[in-house]
Amino acid sequence: MNAPSQTGEFQTGDLVKARGREWIVLGKPGEGLMRVRPLSGSEEDAIVIATALEATPVQSATFAPPRFDQLDTQDAARMLADALRLSLRRGAGPFRSAAHLGVEPRAYQLVPLLMAMRLDVKRLLIADDVGIGKTIEAGMILREMLDRSEIDRFAVLCPPHLVDQWVGELAEKFDIDAIAVTSARARSLERGLAPGDTIFAVHPFTVVSLDYIKTDSRRASFAQTCPEFVIVDEAHTCVGGSEKGTHQRYALLEMLAEKAERHLLLLTATPHSGNQDAYARLLSLLHPDLSSGPEVSDVNAVERYRRRLAQHFVQRRRPDIADKWGEARAFATSMKKDAPYALTGDFLNFQEDVLEYCVGVANRADGEKGRRLAFWGTLALMRCVGSSPAAALSALRNRLGGMAEADALKPILFDSDESDFADTDLEPATALDSEDAAELRGLIVKAEGLVENFAKDPKLRELTRWVTYLTKEKGARPVIFCRFINTAEAVGAALQAQFKKHKVEVVTGRLTPEERRARVEALECHPERILVATDCLSEGINLQSLFNAVVHYDLNWNPTRHQQRDGRVDRFGQQAAEVWSLMIFGENSIIDGAVIKVIKDKMERIQKETGVVVPVPEDSASVSNALMQAMLLHSSRPRAQGMFDFGDAEKKLDDQWKNAEDDARRSQTRYAQSALKPDEVLPEWHRLRALLGGPEEVGRFTRRALLRLDKPLGEQGAYWRVHYSDMPLQLRERLAARRLTGTRLIGFEDSLPPEVAHVGRTHPLVALLAETMAEGALDPASVEGLVPLGRSGAWRTRAADTLTTVLLLRLRFKLTTSGRRTLLAEEATALAFASGTAEAFAQGADALALLEKEASGNLEPAAITRQINTALTRIEGYQPAIAAYAKVRAQQLSEDHDRVKAATRGEGATTEVEPVLPADVIGLYILVPESN
Incomplete structure (x- = not known):
């Protein structure tokens, strides 16, 4: 131990002694403060020390080498090498986040990260298609910012139904434990706070319901304490429409954007809904220059605008990913099919009867406003009729008992993306003042008869036929989306x-978000499963791990909702080779015929020609008039036709569809990303991931570690079965806290079947095993009830021609970025020395590979002790070689940082990498040639 040192002399990466134990200095968060981590602990154990308040002065410390009485086997040596590598979370490479990621990104998913690395203030609009991986792209930027110590707090703002999904994704994929803040949970979080404290001051990582935080009473106070990094999911719901909630959401984002240094990531699959003003508001949050488009006659202004937009906007479509990026294998083959059926008998007549009744009501309506409300009421009621007899019966009863309100009808009728989907799957009241109760009751009686004979419904029969085909012939697991509860x-x-052998679950807006998630997750235990849901699940819960087919039982009147439904299943991470999307509709249905003519056919034509799904035009009057007109034209009863003058509603709507198509075409060139070369960086990413430990290292370590704990994995074909509930108590409780209980089928590669859970280096099982094994070796008292790994050993081998000493090392580096910020980085490696020389003949992966060569025999205990004691006397002589290797690695790492900077076209930013010496000798192993 060295003499006491003054606090100011301690630097990032130094070893110190305080409070009776050794620590590594992680950084200096403030004057007189040091953030430190126990020498044998993990990141979770880090604390901040106010050096002036310590009873005993903080001193310099040295790392103790292995001892002769810390002997263990070759398997222990290999486990310690892997545990050290897998437990390190402060990588030295240019992508600091790589050590924390629980997902292997594709090349195209690196683009937003590269774009963010070019910007001092990270403000991006990530507008990739549904299912491409916007959450992963945003999470990588967030994780990188945290690991570079550029931020220490963040908030994710999202619709309430997405809160739990975000919390889960951050934990599973990015090793971040965030707190959910919703209306239901805020009160319990506020309980016990000190006076003057807020949730966001106490909890640095939060996922916040937009509906909770947008209110007039909370908006301003949140803006004052809001973290420096904010992600806004479904950002388009904050800028469009005339609803009060939308205005409140945009007012909140405006407040947050006013702070010029705040980082802001906006995520949406539909950045432009056809409303140019809403689009301009969205872009204005990124940069003032984008608040309004350039004067098209000014070529220079247009070019400046384009360049500015390209800095902050990234948008890729599925065809872009497959064709331009060569990533077709990232997604399943999409199998889209139409499933028409023919209405017959009472089911067909009932639609005509309801339409005739509604036409009579609309004909009696007074004035333009009354007529519009009558049309909306008719369309809403007919939607229910076309959905099912049960929905029709509910809507008719609601109509008998309640009056229609335009504000309530509009989001249900036109499937507004600004509404909470759980609030729009109830059948609406559609009544007007001029109702004929007797006629309405007659329709209710007819609907009751159809409900009793639902098994004969041609629509249900078509569904049953296709579900039989999908489940029996294709082995598919379908999700059936319905419009109403x-x-x-x-x-x-x-x-x-x-389907008596299947588990059929129903999830609707009657359930809370927690109940919906629980019902879906419970299906994992049922290999043969069918899920029936309303659009409360079209966003919020990713279903790709459990299902591989989507059936649209009801046509949606907003094409983007079909895309959202498909995107729950057909998305990044889907392991099935094919994903089915089936559209059921009545070829002679009055309702479906109108929707196909006015909406579906036009949308599909635009999508085919541009590759873009465009939303329904926002002019609700034109849409409703065109639908009503088409419905009357599809009617088989002549008296229902020609009763109303719809003017040029169809032409107006066609013009709006044409505008949407033109905008989609412009967007294909407007947002093209340039000057980014992720292919230059991807090899660097893979090298770094390999250094930290890839699937092979994760798999072998997990198998060996559980075998040492006498809890071996069970083989099941190409995969493994792990028994979480059978772990030692110390591990079992921590795994249960991450919802890992019971028995699970796992695998270590990235591409796995849906029923097999992926276990990577940041998976709780691997992370806890690695931390426990590494900590136990360095501090045996920390692993109560477990046998710690030894740090030294010797064995006979045919892999060495001469007596060989392998040193397992932990290298520490000090990274200084642009002269402003100093970070600690760590790397696990090894050096191998032949007998009689102090120059390493094998370094890094080559030296570690020597530990993997199977031993040919054991040595007597006395011989092992003699070899270890002799090797310990040589450690001092190895120090020059260790220092030289550390300096070479520092230079290589500096070059890696420069290479990434060049690939991102970054300017000015520099990263200096300096080794912190002496390096830590974690393990010492002697390989004795078999000939000796």
């Missing part, structure tokens, strides 16, 4: 009666 419940009951 009563439809979903009726369909679920019918399918359960038909």
